[in-house]
Amino acid sequence: MKKFLFADLDDTLFQTFEKCAAADALEPAAYYKDGSICSYTTRAQRAFLSFVQDGMTVIPTTARDHDGLRRVHLPFDSYAVINYGGVVLQPGGGADMPWLEGMRSAMHAALPGLQELARHIDDHAQRTGLKGRARMIEDFATPFFLVVKDPDKRHERLAPVEIDVVRPWIADGHPDYVVHRNGNNLAILPKVLDKANAVAHVTALLRAEHGDIVTFGMGDSRSDARFMAACDYAIVPRATQLARLTVEAL
Secondary structure: OEEEEEEOOEOOOEEOHHHOOOOOOOEEEEEOOOOOEEEEEOHHHHHHHHHHHOOOEEEEEOOOOHHHHHOEOOOOOOOEEEHHHOEEEOOOOOEOHHHHHHHHHHHHHHHHHHHHHHHHHHHHHHHHOOOOOOEEEEEOOEEEEEEEOOOOOOHHHHHHHHHHHHHHHHHOOOOOEEEEEOOOOEEEEEOOOOHHHHHHHHHHHHHHHHOOEEEEEEOOOHHHHHHHHOOOEEEOOOOOHHHHHOHHHO
8 A cells, every 4th residue: 555645844844954953964844946055954854754754655745836945855755735725736746727727716716805904013023123025825816825934034023914914914804814923934825725635635646556555754843744634644743733732742
């Protein structure tokens, strides 16, 4: 029976230098657009990846866009789920067009709400002096979600944006949107944009091709929990947001 691991990338299979906790033997894993190193793997992460790739196929399941995935220098050769599930890449690297067309229609319907919220966030930033601004993430000519980061990586500065702007806006007649916050990343998504939906789609394709399969889900964030729950087994890295909410809380 074939085995497949749907794995989040950032803070799961690699992380920035600041999050490596003085681990030794670091190796570059992902790069910025200018070619400088963005993230590293630890020795333990490389051992884990080697272990799982010996007996299963790893499928990246990430918020990264297509360009961001290309700047990850790890060996993946099957499907990929990117843009929080907005795009599914086939093993050859091309987009799954039926999936993309369906998501494109849903995303354009959600766009006016995201644009309205972006204006509220930017107005708040201007009033309060927050350096970060709402940025629309687009890929394959499709707008998917908003993200706000603090350029100084002072993630506590994002709390007022979430509490005073985003959550009241969602509560005031916009229930079809959801907020995800983990560290210096505040993302606002249409609810239809969900890694779990894309993982279910890819799983159905794999079962049609291979028959019975076993699926594993791995992620670090609260937002990963839904796609992990759609798999047969779940793997949670230690010292992550999801670990603190689950196994470390017991």
